[in-house]
Amino acid sequence: MTTRSFNDRLRGIHAATIVPMNSDFSIDERALATHLSQVVSVPGINGLLVNGHAGENFMLSLAEKLRIVEIAREHSPRDCLIVSGVNHEASLEAAREAAALEKVGADGLLVFPPNSWALAHAGTCVIEHHQRIRDVTSVPLMLYGAPVSAGAMAYSQPVLQQLVADRRFVAIKEGSWEVSAYEQNLRLIRRLRPDFAVLSSGDEHLLTSYIIGSGGSQVSLAAVVPELVVSLWKAAEAGNWAQARVMHEKLYPLAVAIYRDAPPGRATARLKACLKLLGRLSSDALRPPHLPVSSTELQALDLALHMAGALEVRSG
Template sequence: MAAVYKGIFPALQCPFTDKLAIDEPELRKFSSWLASHHGIGGLVTNGHTGEVFALTGKQRAEVTRIVADEVKGKLPVISGLCCEGIAEAAEHAVMAREAGATGLLVMPPHGWLRFGMEQPNNVVDYFTAIGEASGLDQVVHIYPAWTRASYSFETLAQLARLPWVKCMKVGTRDMNKYARDLMTIKAADPSVTVVTCHDEYLLASMVQGVDGALVGFASFIPQQIIDLYAAVQAGDLKKAQQIQAWILPLKDVVYGGGEPTGGAHARMKMAMYLAGILKSPRVQPPTRLPEGDELKAIEAAVRNAGLLQRAAA
């Protein structure tokens, strides 16, 4: 049965042991907890939140294998694909398929952030090679409009028509282009779902008419984000505003006024540790955990939200 990419998709953190190896028992427990929430559309491994940059190809496949084995087909498991060239991307895509992934979250090669894509056909060729190699569904990760890896409306339409593309994770972070991106995708192929990835302003991006959200923040507060999306879907703006107001202090200590970054992911991992969701906040170097006043602010926000289970060291 084909996966339907709608609802809330948490991008999972990866728990690590004190030797910075993948903590399999903790990852299984975490995956099972997230999957138990009604309204979760699937689980996403090896996203930015999962510290994909710090993991080898084999480690990425191992994370996906563990999560896929734990949920046993009850939910789609989407594995992030973050590679620089077509050969590497095809290889990682096959590894993800063999590990049990349902689909791939395809990020643009990060060389494009510096040098651009040269030609729009480069993008289509990249996604086509991945699709032909793996046969897996694809979720297109759309990067912010200010980057050189931002996709034009024409390119988005071309991608939406590819047979492997089933969903687009829209992280435009320019509300004018964001609205046009959504319309462009749906005009090209109405069956392709669109999900927001704007962790830092969920409500504003949800009311544009999306099919859900794919965000790391949903691995910390899944129920609240599920409830926020349900309120938007029901047209209950007052309830949605109340939920967003509850989320705001946690958003502030994790993201501040910026976008998701390695530092933000470390702050969220610490908040999850304080809330008892993870048994350790360890992150892969060179990212560092928050300390001092920053740590105190996170602890206060978690306490005020009624989530505090353990005090900061």
């Protein structure tokens, strides 16, 4: 029996999941197991991204991140691809975190840029950070292409070229959230490494990314309405652009309500609120300083879920 490569398994839709919290802000492990099980049970969801931004990775201790990987492994099918984010300001700690996440069962690791890089950083620091992680791990590694709106965090073309040249890195979660930047990076990567997987991760413009070219997506929208995201991908992969447009029209208002509407930086709170509205999460608690959604946000999310067909229209 031929073993499928990491990139073969990465193709398609992978859900970036949230982490349910108790009222004391500890992780609700039972609710987390239920959340993960519900998502991976949807046909067409090929894997999970845990310890990502939607999973509040910058708020978690190393012990908590390791436990999340263990729970994901325990409550997912054997062939489910589990990628864990690695997110730390210090390169030495990021490397320690990466090695530990691999040891507890992550199939691959997604290396997030430190948040401090949004202010400024030297390109050599980017390479050093990734090499520190590379040198203590053996599983496939992924890059993260940050939004162009995230200050200096998005990699320049010369830096991206150096990162892609490292054969230990095999894929990128391309989160430019801007179509022209996405296409520019896609074309650079395809020219340098045709084998390199480019996953579009701008939830608002998945359709556009699929038209330009994509190997799939690791997105948190797939943790809320996985069936719709899978349907969009399948239609796009089949070249059925009329059907893909129908799915896009359902998804777009929800993506805007979660990711774009002011105030910014509220995606995780809104994802949890959506899951609560859908009856799949009992508590939408987040770790401070983040707060649950306002009544205005909740109303917008409720409307968007109805427009997506995810909620039944209420009578009266």
